[in-house]
Amino acid sequence: MSYQYVNHRLIDVDAIQERQRKEAEEPTAPEYPPVALRDVEAVRSACLSDVQGDRKYAALERVLVTPPYGGDDAAKDRYLEIFLEVLNSVKSAEVDQILSTLSQKPASQDSPSGVELMDVLMKYIYKGMGRLNNSASNAGVASPVSTHATGASTMSGLVSGMSTFGIGNRPSKDDSGMSVLLGWHEKVVNIAGHASIIRVMTDRRTV
Amino acid sequence: MPTPEAQLLFHQPIPDHAFSQDRQLLAVARGSKVLLYSRAGNEYAKQDQELDINKQTITSVDIAPNSGRIVTCSQDRNPYVWEQQPTGEWKASLVLAGLKRAGTQIRWSPDETRIAVGCGSGAIAICYFDEGNNTWLGKHVLTKQTYSTVLSLAWHPNSKILASGYADSKTRVHSALARGFDKARVKKLEEIITEWGNYEVSTKESGGSPVYTKNNTVFAEFTNPSGGWVHAVSFSPSGEALAYAAHDSSITVVYAHKSLREEAGQTVADFSYSRFTVSTTLLPFTSLLWSREDQIIAAGHDCYPVIFQNSGEGWALTSKLNALQLAGTGGEEAEESAFNKFRQMDSMGTTSKDVLGTIHQNTICSLRPYEMGPHGDVVRFSSSGRDGRLVIFPVA
Structure with missing residues (x-):
């Protein structure tokens, strides 16, 4: 095979040149303590009582202040469910008020500033979109993107979440979930800017 | 406030630029070459x-x-x-x-x-x-x-x-x-x-x-x-x-x-x-x-x-230098000629509405100090970007 037919993009140049190379150095997330399912349930019951008592802002803040960065997939999925329950309980007319309160919250001893909480909120919105999309494709709705392995889970959530928007007009219960998330997404971007989307991609602390 | 001085150097990205200390010489990277410019008038x-x-x-x-x-x-x-x-x-x-x-x-x-x-x-x-x-x-x-x-x-x-x-x-x-x-x-x-x-x-x-x-x-x-x-x-x-x-x-x-x-x-x-x-x-x-x-x-x-x-x-x-100040943006007229406008619409499917409300029309890649004040502060700085423009901004 002559040289011109070699696809140079596929050559492993490090195998040719460098004597030793460390493992691929993806930026790693800082270490966080593991999260027990019991703690998640405690957050859930506190949130539910907040929602029932019409303290929706408090419920949302409670979910965002303690993201399960160190948790396993089960804990993270459970957290997402709590998050979606809280979001679905908020009427769309109340979203603006809640977000503007959240974004102006100053940092305190046991809670980061509102800017950081908005970033966590954005992470959950993308994870929620990815989840809805996966369940939709399991139910038989065609979605080519969701089958791709896209590396970091935040990225795959982002990509598959975005691909869901606009596929198929089949009315289902997931469509309403997605429109809730898209509504929140738009309002978060209005306040926190495109930077909040960028930070979902750069941040290695996944929810 | 003095207006920024903008110049469209060429239609190619500028990864980096540098000035000599007396600002008479400007070196601009373009492709595999470095182009040299000298100060002439404005x-x-x-x-x-x-x-x-x-x-x-x-x-x-x-x-x-x-x-x-x-x-x-x-x-x-x-x-x-x-x-x-x-x-x-x-x-x-x-x-x-x-x-x-x-x-x-x-x-x-x-x-x-x-x-x-x-x-x-x-x-x-x-x-x-x-x-x-x-x-x-x-x-x-x-x-x-x-x-x-x-x-x-x-x-x-x-x-x-x-x-x-x-x-x-x-x-x-x-x-x-x-x-x-x-x-x-x-x-x-x-x-x-x-x-x-x-x-x-x-x-x-x-x-x-x-x-x-x-x-x-x-x-x-x-x-x-x-x-x-x-x-x-x-x-x-x-x-x-x-x-x-x-x-x-x-x-x-x-x-x-x-x-x-x-x-x-x-x-x-x-x-x-x-x-x-x-x-x-x-x-x-x-x-x-x-x-x-x-x-x-x-x-x-x-x-x-x-x-x-x-x-x-x-x-x-504290502040954003994002106002489109058309005064002094040299080269703008030449670029926005009718022919170019139609060619752009034809080849990219875009219209002139896509002009950004900023002087640079693409990502800024490098900033350099341009002029120093009496106390060693930067009073003017230059920026170059992927739109091929060089802009000299006064520090507000």
């Missing part, structure tokens, strides 16, 4: 001479303020030092930097005795002129720490410390001493103390008397919790603070605190670092410039510069 006029020796895209260019020498680095891995001959011609000499990957950024040290080049392999070459061999030689530093691409470099004003930003989302402050060029032996132990950290010394090789273990001393390492490639690093004019811009749309300012204590008759220094991160709502910044000790200018994917200020209570974004 704009820069292209010279016939081009610096054309690199084989691949030039990624960075720098001009030494006093000697006027130009350095270039390129994806073909060969940095060059260009010196102007008495006849006016520019002569290139190769820097034997031994880069294994593309050169990413090249900068003269403030004392102009050495050059730092960042590389796609994660190495940084400190290059100096070797009198004996009459060539420029490079020594690699930080070869063990990472294999991530070096995205940005900045010299400390003392020319002995370097800061570098990497694609693995880390910013490192480290020694810029090079074995073979700087003295190896430590005379007094106080010598190992710098503003940002202590040099590592070893007594193994020399049998008792301490020597610098030069090439891998890292003083400090910083990562943002939200991560992101570190696009730009810069020391403040005094060298007491370091700023870096990461892809999480933030800038971070780090201050080093040194406390001295006596231990067994020797002075020992302990270091602590305090960090202030300003998370913005904008797109990420790719370039940083300290205009004063309490003011930083940043620009990037939002196509306009913004100003961060330290009010005494911490850093905050």
